[in-house]
Amino acid sequence: MFDLSAIDAAFSIMASAESSWLLLIPGLLVGLIFGALPGISVTMAMALFLPLTMYMDFLPAIIFLTAIFTGAGFGGSVPAVLMGIPGTSSAVATTFDGYPMARQGRHNEGLGLALGASTTGTLFSYILLFLLIESISRIVLKIGPLEMFAIAIWGMMLLGSLAGTYVARGLLAGTFGLLLGTVGMNTAGYIRGTADIPWLLDGIPVVPAMMGMLAASQLLSLVNTTFLVESEEGRRMNLGKILQGVRDSWNSPLVILRGASIGAFVGAIPGVGASISNLLSYAETKRNDPDPDSFGNGNPKGVIAAESANSSSEGGSMATMLALGIPGGGATAILLAAFATHNIVGGPQFIAQNKDIVYAIIFMNFVQAFLLLVFGLAFVFVASSIVRVPLRLLIPTVLVVATFGAFAVTGDLTGPITLFVFAVIGWGLSRYEYPVAATVVGLLLGRLVETQLLRSYQVSGGEISYLLERPGAILIVCIMILSTAFTALSKRRRARK
Amino acid sequence: MIMRIAGRVYKVDWAHLLVATLILGSCIVYLIDARSTSLKIQNLILVQPATIIAVILYLLILPQCIRQVADTPAEISKAAGEITSRNRLTPAEFLRVAALAAAFGFFVFTMEILGFDLSAWIFITIGLLICGERRLLILIVLPLVFTVLVVLGYKKLIPYPFHTLFF
Numbered sequence: 001m002f003d004l005s006a007i008d009a010a011f012s013i014m015a016s017a018e019s020s021w022l023l024l025i026p027g028l029l030v031g032l033i034f035g036a037l038p039g040i041s042v043t044m045a046m047a048l049f050l051p052l053t054m055y056m057d058f059l060p061a062i063i064f065l066t067a068i069f070t071g072a073g074f075g076g077s078v079p080a081v082l083m084g085i086p087g088t089s090s091a092v093a094t095t096f097d098g099y100p101m102a103r104q105g106r107h108n109e110g111l112g113l114a115l116g117a118s119t120t121g122t123l124f125s126y127i128l129l130f131l132l133i134e135s136i137s138r139i140v141l142k143i144g145p146l147e148m149f150a151i152a153i154w155g156m157m158l159l160g161s162l163a164g165t166y167v168a169r170g171l172l173a174g175t176f177g178l179l180l181g182t183v184g185m186n187t188a189g190y191i192r193g194t195a196d197i198p199w200l201l202d203g204i205p206v207v208p209a210m211m212g213m214l215a216a217s218q219l220l221s222l223v224n225t226t227f228l229v230e231s232e233e234g235r236r237m238n239l240g241k242i243l244q245g246v247r248d249s250w251n252s253p254l255v256i257l258r259g260a261s262i263g264a265f266v267g268a269i270p271g272v273g274a275s276i277s278n279l280l281s282y283a284e285t286k287r288n289d290p291d292p293d294s295f296g297n298g299n300p301k302g303v304i305a306a307e308s309a310n311s312s313s314e315g316g317s318m319a320t321m322l323a324l325g326i327p328g329g330g331a332t333a334i335l336l337a338a339f340a341t342h343n344i345v346g347g348p349q350f351i352a353q354n355k356d357i358v359y360a361i362i363f364m365n366f367v368q369a370f371l372l373l374v375f376g377l378a379f380v381f382v383a384s385s386i387v388r389v390p391l392r393l394l395i396p397t398v399l400v401v402a403t404f405g406a407f408a409v410t411g412d413l414t415g416p417i418t419l420f421v422f423a424v425i426g427w428g429l430s431r432y433e434y435p436v437a438a439t440v441v442g443l444l445l446g447r448l449v450e451t452q453l454l455r456s457y458q459v460s461g462g463e464i465s466y467l468l469e470r471p472g473a474i475l476i477v478c479i480m481i482l483s484t485a486f487t488a489l490s491k492r493r494r495a496r497k
Numbered sequence: 498m499i500m501r502i503a504g505r506v507y508k509v510d511w512a513h514l515l516v517a518t519l520i521l522g523s524c525i526v527y528l529i530d531a532r533s534t535s536l537k538i539q540n541l542i543l544v545q546p547a548t549i550i551a552v553i554l555y556l557l558i559l560p561q562c563i564r565q566v567a568d569t570p571a572e573i574s575k576a577a578g579e580i581t582s583r584n585r586l587t588p589a590e591f592l593r594v595a596a597l598a599a600a601f602g603f604f605v606f607t608m609e610i611l612g613f614d615l616s617a618w619i620f621i622t623i624g625l626l627i628c629g630e631r632r633l634l635i636l637i638v639l640p641l642v643f644t645v646l647v648v649l650g651y652k653k654l655i656p657y658p659f660h661t662l663f664f
Contacts, residue, residue, distance in 0.1 A: 396624025
């Protein structure tokens, strides 16, 4: 299973790679700061620093970029918890319980939970990568459009569980989002719903829309409130409570294990990644919890589930990139570009010939996870002071940052306009208790669901019997149905009591 | 609002009905647009079933917007006083939200005309006033300092150029 000589060689490489060690902390800090800025994604942060790595040796360059990857993965959870701004799609589920926690004055605990879960998730995914890199790559190659569709539908099943008091409103909000997610040109070349606006051909810009619905709409609702956290006591920064949050995250090992496993597996699938894994993990944790109704109202397990999954997606996507040379998303595409600038081609050949380097990258990422805990702690302590700022100062300034962030995503006014339109839509929806989160999930998955459904239709020629040839898809559907049935049963039992 | 329709008394939540109808309306308009593009399955494989589901869900939500009330003075009075939305706002509170949304819209749509810096500065100043800030020093200093920091920061960070008047 393990190549001991390669492991030994990896330790030798690490011992002689002083520059790699020196770059770990700057990389993490860059990632933390950029990840916490709305609109600056992990990909953008890594892309900005890619040119710098051209002047480094191969290993330090990759370590620097993976440190940014790790730091930004957690950095995104800071605005998600404190302001309800996900920044990236991978932090959407973090806002569901993290932001209510902040509003209740439990922001210290919420950030601690996110940090603890992120650190453990990252560590777990790299351990998994170390143990299963070759098996994961074999499984990934067998995943076809039907399996992808089944996974996306699994994500869509969240809509039911995310819906709050009124299930029908949640499902309508989700269906609305799903349809919005298909606006533009589909993979078959048909153009719908663009109203002759050229930039809608590529679809509605998801990140600005998400920022609008989840954050800007919230800020509009808060205009009549004085502070993000009403009680003065709750606004205090408290390192002890942050540490308590970190410890509490470790008191839910099953939630972390489930989240990290989902994250590592889904993260390994190209094109899916952290944006779905955090939602899947959140929904599964909610389904399996004895008190699912507390989710969305500041349940710590919601934060742990989301953060353990999105951070462990990093290891999963690294597995696909290292083993197959296929980037799972933007961040791994940049890593692959860094490989190319050093005249190295990722994939099976790379693993076969450079196992020592692969192991060195994995071991350095173990260290990164521990360093993230230390530097993340200092970072969240400083960042949590935002709850002490009166909302009358915070609302206009955060709206400006969000607008510049939206511009940074699209490079033109389409981002800010989308942000504004969806802020108003989100405000209208939340006023009548339509869960905006369901619309966001639909919007995120709409294109993926349609594309995979279309591909499955094309591959099968419309024959239902094709399903029998795809046991993986059947397995996913069975898990989905069983977990939904169990949830329905337990809800019924609780209602009877 | 309490209404008498065909001899029966109903409580109608018009604002909620409007929101639900707008959602369904946009789904139906989208389906019509998609169908006008092509009737092929490759085009409608998801859009058509999803719109049908939206119609069914709308019909399930309708009773939450239009609810029959027993025709007795006590029941009618009770229904009239019920809060239909958890997030109910007073007219003054609603006006503040609307004013901030309008100012935000003005900011977004004038960014390229006035310059990102000038429109951000104007929006922050107006936003502070709408949100209740009355200290002159804050109203002068904060918008200026924050605009400079954001504009210069994003200019350094992002690869796209953007139009500014001063910086």
